[in-house]
Amino acid sequence: MGIESHPLQTTFRPGDAGELRNKGGRCRNCDRARKGGEQFSVCKGCKTAVYCSEKCQREHWKDHKDMCKYSRVNEELLAEHSGAPGAGMPNLVELKSLLRDFSEIHRPSFQTMLLAKLRLLGGVDAVLGRGQQVCLVPLKYREPGSSGIVNPALTFTYTNMVLLPLDRVLADPQGTHAPIVEGWNASASLRERLRGVYAVEPGFVDIMPVMFSPLVGPTQMGYFPVYRLSEEEPREQNQNQLELLSKFIEIGVVLRQPRPDKAPILGHMKDLGGGRKWEWRPLVDWNIDPEWKRAKTTKERVKLLQRKMAEAHPSA
Template identity: 75%
Template structure:
């Protein structure tokens, strides 16, 4: 499932370039989690959607077929143009590996990007005002970050974040330079997915719509996602949202990853722990900011970053 709706992953395997990134994912149709030792089936067309049964796969086909066909067409294009798979720039991975790294990075930091999107919308005038002039897309420019001297690839540190920008969707889809020639086809193919997402978020307080978010490195593939946007509560200052945006930007820069320790708990900052020479990474918590006395004493982004840097160093050396 795409990063726009799947439960947050906690396990990543950077060396795996298969289409199916989250092998522990829930059924795309009924959202059932697999039991211990249970194996789910997956769509043999796109190799990205997982199902708990043939019945669920049949029920979901009406929503999945357009994106499935689009994904298969992309795979066929790459297979028929070997030159397109080559590394876009010397020192970078080839297209297939870069695409896998981009999908992992955007999924690793999805919780941070979701909160940053809402903060950025507020700071730019609010979601209603931004959408008043028509559908917008959030562009997230990224820069590829080479592995360290040991060559180990941490999925939380494969790209550098710079900013978020809201642009009119029709302007991006027009794309006179042909930078994203498949973007129009992808947008059209995602119509049923977007409608399904709207239905799943509709009952949440203050929900407005789903916004397309495109993670876009300087060269190579892009990753499209769809994040829910909401009316922001009153009585919260611009300084609060500016602080959120600044702190979460630092999280991404440091490789700090937000996850829920349990489904009934709020997200907490953690890190990706290497479980085997860079081949498998799992999320581990660092600080519970609701109960940790050190965190409660921090008042500024600088103090919080310093605390997390220390906690991160301690965790990695343990």
């Protein structure tokens, strides 16, 4: 699932190759949330889009059909080439599932890092003034520990974000970044819908495509909103933010809101049974935690988080 207006997932099941990842997703047409235990129908083509009614599904088809076809073609390609890409690695279908979960788990961190990166490059207006950009997030598969249990927050390692001019990427549709070209061409209606969703938020500028790209295996496309700040932040603050959030991803710290009306806090993915089911749990409320407030540097905060993670995962 792309980066949309849907609620963030808090439950993950590694190895689940089902297409519908976010079981709490809103209707793709009217954006209505589910009531109680209400079940929405799922598009039989891509198995990712959910709808509250047949009427909404019919109305949305004109906007959804390109992305639906794109998703189905990708699935067919994976099914045809589902063998393991290398010794000790999952097969391509499993890798796609792990990548989808990893990018969804760390969505708030990657979103915040993208904004910090844009500010370091001169600000959203300066960067987009040079033309539409694509954010490339290179990743590398990280094998599970000796237990063999796959923590969905720790399946890939991250190094750096790279911004590429979209026109240069589109000029080479058969090249290295062909998935970006395909995703961009198929997502026109989706991007327009997302612009409408985010347009009411202060400082919103545009949607930026983001491609999570492992060295080996499938890629995952997402679409992040970008904003301009009303006040500039010091360069050092943006750099520290990038470094700290990178560490979150490295050690498996996961940002989530405990409730829609609360600010995000730091958490972790808790194993609820032999690695078959993981759920988000709070770790540190950085808004009020006295230890966090006493830790002034990135190094001190990372050390605190590592200790908290060791306490939360004593057998890891």
